[in-house]
Amino acid sequence: MIEGQPFFDVGWLLDNLDQLARRIGEHLLVTVIAVVVGFVLSFALALLIRRYPPLYAPVLALSGVLYAIPSIALFVLFIPITGLSLLTAEIALVSYTLVILVRNIVTGLRGVPADVIEAATGMGFSPGEKLWRVEFPIALPIIVAGVRIATVTTIGLVTIATLTGLGGLGYLIVNIGIQRRFPTATITGVLTVVILSTLVDIGLVALQRRLTPWSRARGG
Amino acid sequence: MDFLGQVWAWYTDPAHWTGSNSIPLRLWEHVSLSLVAIAASLLIALPLGLYIGHTGRGARLAVGISNIGRSVPSLGWFGIVYPISTGLLHRGGIGFVPAVIGLVALAIPPIVTNTYAGVADVDPDLREAGRGMGMRELQILREVEVPVALPVILAGIRISVVAVVATAPLAALVGGGTLGSFILQGLALDHQVRVFAAALLVIVLAVGTELALAWLQRAAVSPGLSGGDASGAPMPP
Amino acid sequence: MSSSPDPSAGRAGAVVALEHVTKTYARGSAPAVDDLSLTVPAGEICVLVGPSGCGKTTTMKMINRLIEPTSGRITIDGDDVSAIPAVELRRQIGYVIQQVGLFPHLTIGDNVAVVPRLLRWPAPRIRARVDELLELVGLDPGTDRGRYPAALSGGERQRVGVARALAADPPVMLMDEPFGAVDPIRRDRLQNEFLRLQAQVRKTIVFVTHDVDEAIKMADRIAILQRGGILAQYDTPDTILANPASEFVERFVGADRGLKRLSLGRVRDVPMLEPVLVHVGEDRADARRRLALTDELDYALVVDDRERPLGWIDAGDLAGSGPIPAEAATPGAPTVEPESTLRDALSAMLGSSVQLGVVVDDRDRVVGLISVDAIGEVLRAPVRGADGPLHPVDGAAS
Numbered sequence: 001m002i003e004g005q006p007f008f009d010v011g012w013l014l015d016n017l018d019q020l021a022r023r024i025g026e027h028l029l030v031t032v033i034a035v036v037v038g039f040v041l042s043f044a045l046a047l048l049i050r051r052y053p054p055l056y057a058p059v060l061a062l063s064g065v066l067y068a069i070p071s072i073a074l075f076v077l078f079i080p081i082t083g084l085s086l087l088t089a090e091i092a093l094v095s096y097t098l099v100i101l102v103r104n105i106v107t108g109l110r111g112v113p114a115d116v117i118e119a120a121t122g123m124g125f126s127p128g129e130k131l132w133r134v135e136f137p138i139a140l141p142i143i144v145a146g147v148r149i150a151t152v153t154t155i156g157l158v159t160i161a162t163l164t165g166l167g168g169l170g171y172l173i174v175n176i177g178i179q180r181r182f183p184t185a186t187i188t189g190v191l192t193v194v195i196l197s198t199l200v201d202i203g204l205v206a207l208q209r210r211l212t213p214w215s216r217a218r219g220g
Numbered sequence: 221m222d223f224l225g226q227v228w229a230w231y232t233d234p235a236h237w238t239g240s241n242s243i244p245l246r247l248w249e250h251v252s253l254s255l256v257a258i259a260a261s262l263l264i265a266l267p268l269g270l271y272i273g274h275t276g277r278g279a280r281l282a283v284g285i286s287n288i289g290r291s292v293p294s295l296g297w298f299g300i301v302y303p304i305s306t307g308l309l310h311r312g313g314i315g316f317v318p319a320v321i322g323l324v325a326l327a328i329p330p331i332v333t334n335t336y337a338g339v340a341d342v343d344p345d346l347r348e349a350g351r352g353m354g355m356r357e358l359q360i361l362r363e364v365e366v367p368v369a370l371p372v373i374l375a376g377i378r379i380s381v382v383a384v385v386a387t388a389p390l391a392a393l394v395g396g397g398t399l400g401s402f403i404l405q406g407l408a409l410d411h412q413v414r415v416f417a418a419a420l421l422v423i424v425l426a427v428g429t430e431l432a433l434a435w436l437q438r439a440a441v442s443p444g445l446s447g448g449d450a451s452g453a454p455m456p457p
Numbered sequence: 458m459s460s461s462p463d464p465s466a467g468r469a470g471a472v473v474a475l476e477h478v479t480k481t482y483a484r485g486s487a488p489a490v491d492d493l494s495l496t497v498p499a500g501e502i503c504v505l506v507g508p509s510g511c512g513k514t515t516t517m518k519m520i521n522r523l524i525e526p527t528s529g530r531i532t533i534d535g536d537d538v539s540a541i542p543a544v545e546l547r548r549q550i551g552y553v554i555q556q557v558g559l560f561p562h563l564t565i566g567d568n569v570a571v572v573p574r575l576l577r578w579p580a581p582r583i584r585a586r587v588d589e590l591l592e593l594v595g596l597d598p599g600t601d602r603g604r605y606p607a608a609l610s611g612g613e614r615q616r617v618g619v620a621r622a623l624a625a626d627p628p629v630m631l632m633d634e635p636f637g638a639v640d641p642i643r644r645d646r647l648q649n650e651f652l653r654l655q656a657q658v659r660k661t662i663v664f665v666t667h668d669v670d671e672a673i674k675m676a677d678r679i680a681i682l683q684r685g686g687i688l689a690q691y692d693t694p695d696t697i698l699a700n701p702a703s704e705f706v707e708r709f710v711g712a713d714r715g716l717k718r719l720s721l722g723r724v725r726d727v728p729m730l731e732p733v734l735v736h737v738g739e740d741r742a743d744a745r746r747r748l749a750l751t752d753e754l755d756y757a758l759v760v761d762d763r764e765r766p767l768g769w770i771d772a773g774d775l776a777g778s779g780p781i782p783a784e785a786a787t788p789g790a791p792t793v794e795p796e797s798t799l800r801d802a803l804s805a806m807l808g809s810s811v812q813l814g815v816v817v818d819d820r821d822r823v824v825g826l827i828s829v830d831a832i833g834e835v836l837r838a839p840v841r842g843a844d845g846p847l848h849p850v851d852g853a854a855s
Contacts (some may be wrong), residue, residue, distance in 0.1 A: 068430035070386030071294075073419040076403055080223050080412050089440045156293035160390070163407060173299040178393050186299035190292060349558025352523060352631070353572050353621075354547030367562040442562035444605030 009184040019174070024192065027168035030161065031154045034090055035213070038097025038150060046105035047131075056106060061098040071096070071160050079164070084203025089161040096157060097150040108139030119142050137212065144208040151204065152197045159193060226413045227420070239402070243421070249397035250425065253316065254384045256347040257323035261380060265328045269335025269376075273369070280334050289329030290378055294387045297322040302394045315395025321395070327380040334376025338369030371441050378433040379420050388420075399425070464791070469502035469627035470661030471534040473686070478529030480515055480686065489515045492685030493529070499628075500659040504676035507709070508664055512686030513665045517631050520663060521550045533629055549571055551622030551630035551660070555637045557614045559606040565591070565603035565617050572625045579599070590620040592655075595650065612643045619651065623658065632664045636671070669710055673717055676780060681706050695721050715836055716800060722835050724816055725795035725804050729825030731842055732815070733757040735770060738780045745775040754826075756811055758784035764822040766790050766815045792817045801833050 013020070049056045074092040082088045111178045112135045120134045136143075162170025176184025230236065236243050250397030272278045292300075301321045342365045350360040366373070389400025405411070480490040490512040495502040505513040518524040518529055522543040531538045537544055551599045559568050566587045573583045588598035594616040595682050606614055615635065622630055627794070636644045636651075642816045648671065655662065666672055672679050681689045681697065690702040700720040701707040709716065735744040735757045746756045749772070756769040759781065768786030775781070789804035793814045806829055814827040 052291055065427060065430075068382055068386070068427050070389060070422050070426045072386075072389045072400060072403060073422040073426070074408070076415045076419050077423075080416055081243055137274070152291060156291070156296075159293040159295045163404070170293075173295055174234060174393060177299055178302060183302075183304075186296075190296035193296060194288070194291050343556070343558070345554060345558040346557040346560060348523070348552060349552070349560075350571075352521060352547055352552035352554070354544045354549075354575055355571075359575070364560055368560070370562070442605075444560075444562045444564070444607060453533055 001135045007183055008187055009182075012182075012184050013188055020188065020192065021070060023167060023169050023172055023189075024196065024198065026166070027155070027170075027193075027196070028169060030086070030089065030093070030158050030166060031151065033086075034093035034097055034154050034158075035147065035151050037090065038094045038101055038154075041094065042098050042101035042105055044110060045102050049102070049106055050109060059102060066095055071157050072163065075161055075164055080157050089158075089164055089166050093154055093161070097154060098148045100153065101143075101146050104149075105139070105143050108142035108146075109135055112138045140212050141208060144204060144211075148201055150203045151200055155193060155197045155200065158198065159189070160183055164207050165177065169196075223413070223416075227417045230413050232415045238293070241405075246397060246399050246401055247421070247425075250385075250399045252386050253300045253319055253323065253391060253396055254381075254388050255397060257320050257327060257384050257388075258325075258381055260320065261324045261327035261331060262377070264324070265331035265380075266335060266373075269332045269373075270339060270361060271367070272336040274339065274357070274365060279336065279340070280333050286329035289325070290370025292325075294383070295390055295393075296325055297325045298390060298394045301325065308326075308447040313356070315391065315397070318392035318394045319351040319388075319396030319398075322391065323384045323387060327384050330376045330383070331373075332376075335369070335373045335377070338372030338376075341372070342368045368444060368445065371445055373435075373438060374437045378430070378437060381385045381433060382426060382430045386422070389422050461801060465788065466715040467626040467658065468628045469659045470820075472499050472532075473503075473530045473629055473661055473663060475516070476530045477515070477521075477530070478519060479528045480512070480519060480524065481527045488527070488686055490519070490526075493686060493688055494680075495691050497661055497663060499534075501677035502664055502675055504663040504664045504666060504672040504679050505682060506669060506672040506679055507682035507689075508684060509667065510684050511682035513667075513682050514633060515686065516682070517633060517663050517665050518678040519545045520629070521552060521631055523713050532616060548625060549627050549629070551625075551627040553618050553622045553630065553635045554635040555772055557618040557635075557638075559614055559617055559621070560691060561606050564603050564605055565609070566598075567597070568606065568617060569621045569624050569739040571621060577792070586624060590623055591617075593623070593654065594620045596620070609702055612647055612789055613638045615639060615647055616650070619654070623660075628661060629645065630660045630662045632662060634666055635664070637666070637668075644671075645850060651675075656852075670717070670720075673720065681708075681709060698765055718836065719803060719832065720798045722799040722832075723795065724793050724797050724814070724827055727799065727827055727831045727835060728839075729816060729827055730754070730813075730831075732826045734823065735759050735775075735781060737767070737783045740778060741775045741781055742778050744770075744781065745772060747774055748775065756813075758790065758815065758826075759783070759825065760823055763820075765819065766792060766823050769811050790815045792821070793827065796817070799835060801828060803832050 032097065045059065049059065053172070074095065075089060078088045078091050116134060116138065119129065120130045125134065158166070158168050159173060161171035162168050162174055169192050172185045172189035172192075176182055177184070177189060231243070239245075272282050298318065302315075302318045304324050326417050339361075346364050346368060347360055355363065388396070388398045389403060392400035392404050399418050400428045402414050403422070406413075406415030406418065408439070463533045475493055478490060478493045478611045493512075494505070505516055507513050515524055519526045520533075520538065522538060525539075533550075560571070563571075566584075566629050569587045569590055570583045572744055573586060574589050578586070587602065591598040591601055596613065596616060601613075615638075616634065622632075629839075636647050639647060652675065664672075664675055666675075676694050678691060679697055680691045683689045689709075690697055692702075695718060697706065698710060698714045698721070701710060701714070707714070720739065726807070730753060731751075733744075733748050733751060733754055733756075735848060737748075737759060741761040744757055748754070756771050757775070759767040759770050761767055761783070766781055768790055770781070770786050774785055774787075781831050787810075789807045789809050790811065791814050792803040793805060793816055795816060795818075802814050806812050806827075812829045814825055816824045
């Protein structure tokens, strides 16, 4: 910190609101891509596991190891192949969402009571109708709980992705704050990440309540 | 020379094994920084978690701290701590202290949460049985609550240790050295071999730590207790 | 066996006395236990029973100071418990709770050894004591000592809980619904086992239950508490059943208290009738003549060559002459043992056409007959028990 400089420079913040908005936009875009792609892949994996249950154990073991890989390492690992690109970062981010989402989707679908499935079969639902109209809605609270964790986690991780030149709020924390010894930017970045995580989490809870009015505020 | 060959060459280059930017030195920085941070967080978090779990006092505080702790990105801790500590210490370049503080802040919440939750979840009948047989409060804690909660407590410590080892590379940003220095240097110089080689080292170190702790955890828990579970994993470090 | 002391030669029970004990949880609220005075004689089982909220558990926990009384005095062999440091006191009082509370991280042996270790007994003494106790409660020290609680059945866990409470040979044991968490069949077995054990160790036991039948079965004396911790009656089970002190007690013990009293009596306590025994292969005329000699019985009992009962036969079936075949007996004579309760005997007899029970010994040989009338006599008789009821003490401990 440079002598005489205030710990938090409100003037800088007001002057740079446009940059803050842009960084938030970048941050959210990277996050949304990771969560959406991660969700689609996880759902496909979960359906595969539902079809072939023995797959679950190795998938869990693999994801346990994956989760232990430091994010900074995973972010840079694919640079030799995919370069300093969005794709490189998304590979790492999506990998982490898979760890969380596959487990929650499988748990959610497995938690659907057998008698409910039997009743649906008895009423003549086709396997596809059963999945979409019975099992998926009942599993939704647990699935949304997974999406919440995955999203909040991803928002945190994207700050590190800034090291590979992706921008986002990590740019304020590292490139302006730490590297230029300017705490205002760091604090702005960190607080924005925390607020963003909280708001997105609250939003997802609200969404879940709308989607599953029969299970008030459960899951998570 | 193919890419992996270059990586191998980087590892085996004698120049990378001596001096102020050598693999052994960076590894030592990494390990010592991690050990100091873990020791400090255990000293703070374990007594706090045990106290909250045994007495039930301050549980809300613990949950609040850990929730905030989880939503602050690991990088954020360095970002917050660095300006404060350099301001207090009036030193610009030495990053060991802010690096330790950042890692401690990161490591405390899982240990506090798991220790508190593990102890608080011990079957009240066991506590009552111990008290009824004439155990003192500290004896109940030491001989009943801690051993019974051990799987959960160890799970929390394991999460924290792995998080510390995995986040230590980011300490390079605040002058903490570690294997992360190679990654930052490589990124700055667009030297992909160095980035990749260092990333592999970091991965081996973190995954190795995780596997070693998993083994230790199994070995340390009484066979009378079937495996407990962690109460919530934080974001990947 | 080993040179370790026989547990039956250990410390026998001590007198536990409560004097005007009151417990009020919050200032100004109604007391949970109200001016309670009772004395448990050494070596007896006192069962505290009553509806929920009657303060029975609170009363018990005040004895080992898990709960401190608001006023009044509790003594063990005359020593005021409040003068003994709580931790020290508890190490001298066995404690068994409903969920047993075995420490899951310790082996069975280490669980039993908890209090001896707290008391810093030398290791060889602890080891000998653990094995002795496991044997005493019917477990095999060799195989069970090293097992963990998770590997035990509910009944085994309960036995380990009792062994653990007995470990330091305490003169007093507190048991809080100790058999409440096991199924009725196992509970019955555990209760019997425990009564046999108590006959050896003669501890003073304060036993809490909400189950009147369990109270009647286990108790030397029952203290019936009513809501607000008021002692409604304190007496032997037989007296309480025969002469309930109040309408509350009468309702609490149930409308079938007459039948419950029957479960206190044993077949051996009732005068038996001499049966007319007829052996298979015996001549009909002989048998007929002997049956005619008695006017108490209309039936003869056919037995095999080892005196085991086969069934009844009446004078009509004995008409004519020649050897009596085994098939001539009408099967269905209910057999009871001298140790059977009168309640079980009555129930068996009511189910048979001839309302007589055949009392047999442990080799199924006929000992005598018991009649429904004889059991009825017991119900009409005054309260048994020579020592008489022990009423709550007033003032100083007796």
